[in-house]
Amino acid sequence: MHDVIVVGAGPSGSSSALFLARRGLDVLIIEKKRLPRYKVCAGGTSRYIFELLGVPPSYFDAFNIEKLKVCYEDRVREYSIPGNSIFTLHRDRFDYKLTKLACQNGAKLIDGEEVIEIEEENNSLTVKTNLGHKFKTRYLIGADGVGSKIARFIGSKFRYRIPLAIQKDIPYKDPEPTISLFMGLVPMGYGWIFPKDDTLSIGIGAYSFSPRRMPQVLSKLLKDFDRKDIPILAHPIAFYRGKKRLATKNVILVGDSAHIADPFSGEGIRNGIKSAKIAEETITECIKKNKPLSFYTERLYNAMARELFLAWMMSGIFYKFQGRIFNLMDRFDMGTILSNLLNEKISYLQILKKLLKRIFYRTYLMVFS
Numbered sequence: 001m002h003d004v005i006v007v008g009a010g011p012s013g014s015s016s017a018l019f020l021a022r023r024g025l026d027v028l029i030i031e032k033k034r035l036p037r038y039k040v041c042a043g044g045t046s047r048y049i050f051e052l053l054g055v056p057p058s059y060f061d062a063f064n065i066e067k068l069k070v071c072y073e074d075r076v077r078e079y080s081i082p083g084n085s086i087f088t089l090h091r092d093r094f095d096y097k098l099t100k101l102a103c104q105n106g107a108k109l110i111d112g113e114e115v116i117e118i119e120e121e122n123n124s125l126t127v128k129t130n131l132g133h134k135f136k137t138r139y140l141i142g143a144d145g146v147g148s149k150i151a152r153f154i155g156s157k158f159r160y161r162i163p164l165a166i167q168k169d170i171p172y173k174d175p176e177p178t179i180s181l182f183m184g185l186v187p188m189g190y191g192w193i194f195p196k197d198d199t200l201s202i203g204i205g206a207y208s209f210s211p212r213r214m215p216q217v218l219s220k221l222l223k224d225f226d227r228k229d230i231p232i233l234a235h236p237i238a239f240y241r242g243k244k245r246l247a248t249k250n251v252i253l254v255g256d257s258a259h260i261a262d263p264f265s266g267e268g269i270r271n272g273i274k275s276a277k278i279a280e281e282t283i284t285e286c287i288k289k290n291k292p293l294s295f296y297t298e299r300l301y302n303a304m305a306r307e308l309f310l311a312w313m314m315s316g317i318f319y320k321f322q323g324r325i326f327n328l329m330d331r332f333d334m335g336t337i338l339s340n341l342l343n344e345k346i347s348y349l350q351i352l353k354k355l356l357k358r359i360f361y362r363t364y365l366m367v368f369s
């Protein structure tokens with residue numbers, strides 16, 4: 001019997017396996033696709049995740065981003081990004097290296113096999129795969145992404161309409177280390193061009209926009225890159241939209257399967273790895289004290305829910321009033337703000353407090369001067 005089975009070898013699953021294997025536990029990862037597998041993703045991330053993983057960005061050949069460009073209609077603002085703080089990743093390469101790192105630390109991997117059923121006995125679970133194999137485990141981690149089977153198994157339902165993002169990856173030699181964000185392109189969403197060492201990931205994502213019309217909008221960003229042979233790929237984004245059940249006595253959800261992607265920045269990798277760290281702490285504590293995992297839900301939301309909620313609120317304002325927000329941007333050093341936010345040196349709460357202070361100060365000056 002394994003101590004832990006992890007379903008899914010994305011960043012959330014592989015980092016969970018890595019952290020638990022480093023603790024000396026018997027961990028098995030089951031991934032339905034053959035690795036390395038492609039994942040639609042802009043791959044934007046920050047130094048913070050490498051610190052959580054305890055591995056430098058160079059290990060994953062992360063591409064260092066030096067500049068941020070924000071575009072609205074025909075206007076462009078440019079900002080510098082503090083050194084070595086924001087990176088992009090090729091998800092197939094990053095995820096695979098992370099899985100291999102977990103295996104080098106003692107985890108076992110079965111890829112090309114899908115988990116289709118779970119049976120619960122007294123103090124163990126039996127995991128069944130599409131190839132008819134059965135594996136017994138004490139604990140199970142659901143890291144199987146949006147539409148998670150494991151979430152369904154524990155009765156955790158995400159009923160709201162899940163936003164969609166689409167993207168095309170264009171091979172491109174020596175791109176500039178600049179990420180470009182496009183506001184005003186799509187209601188309640190934005191477009192992006194993210195360079196990776198040999199590729200440009202060009203995409204759009206929106207909260208509520210007709211999926212059929214999305215390729216038409218994306219074509220505005222693709223106009224300089226005539227690669228009709230490369231398909232546009234779509235994938236839902238597991239934004240946070242309120243609390244759910246994320247654990248039972250022996251099963252927990254991490255990453256996209258727990259719907260904890262940041263509703264403001266669109267990032268899911270960082271919160272996925274953060275949830276893996278919390279899963280590691282919870283499981284090791286429960287093994288030591290022989291107690292159920294159920295308190296993971298509360299522990300995870302204590303660590304994340306306030307920031308996720310504020311990100312959700314701020315995204316509502318930001319994406320609704322894109323023109324006005326763009327006009328305000330000349331007063332702020334957006335490169336440093338973005339870097340600090342993604343590296344958790346500043347919180348949404350602190351940003352909101354600063355904004356409110358500014359608004360009150362301006363109102364005070366208007367009324368009393």
Ligand SMILES: Cc1cc2nc3c(=O)[nH]c(=O)nc-3n(C[C@H](O)[C@H](O)[C@H](O)COP(=O)(O)OP(=O)(O)OC[C@H]3O[C@@H](n4cnc5c(N)ncnc54)[C@H](O)[C@@H]3O)c2cc1C
Pocket residue numbers: 007008009010011012013030031032033037039040041042043044045113114115116143144145146149165166167203234235236237238254255256257261266267268269270272
């Ligand atoms: C277009 C787009 C752009 C994005 N850009 C960014 C970005 O720039 N930065 C960022 O941080 N985030 C971004 N995201 C979000 C990010 O991709 C996800 O949040 C992230 O992949 C979550 O990782 P995960 O490990 O939880 O899930 P996933 O990466 O989805 O991994 C889940 C794994 O589980 C496997 N699996 C599923 N079901 C089973 C099963 N039954 N049995 C076995 N295996 C199974 C899947 O094959 C998959 O490998 C973007 C998303 C989209 C769609």
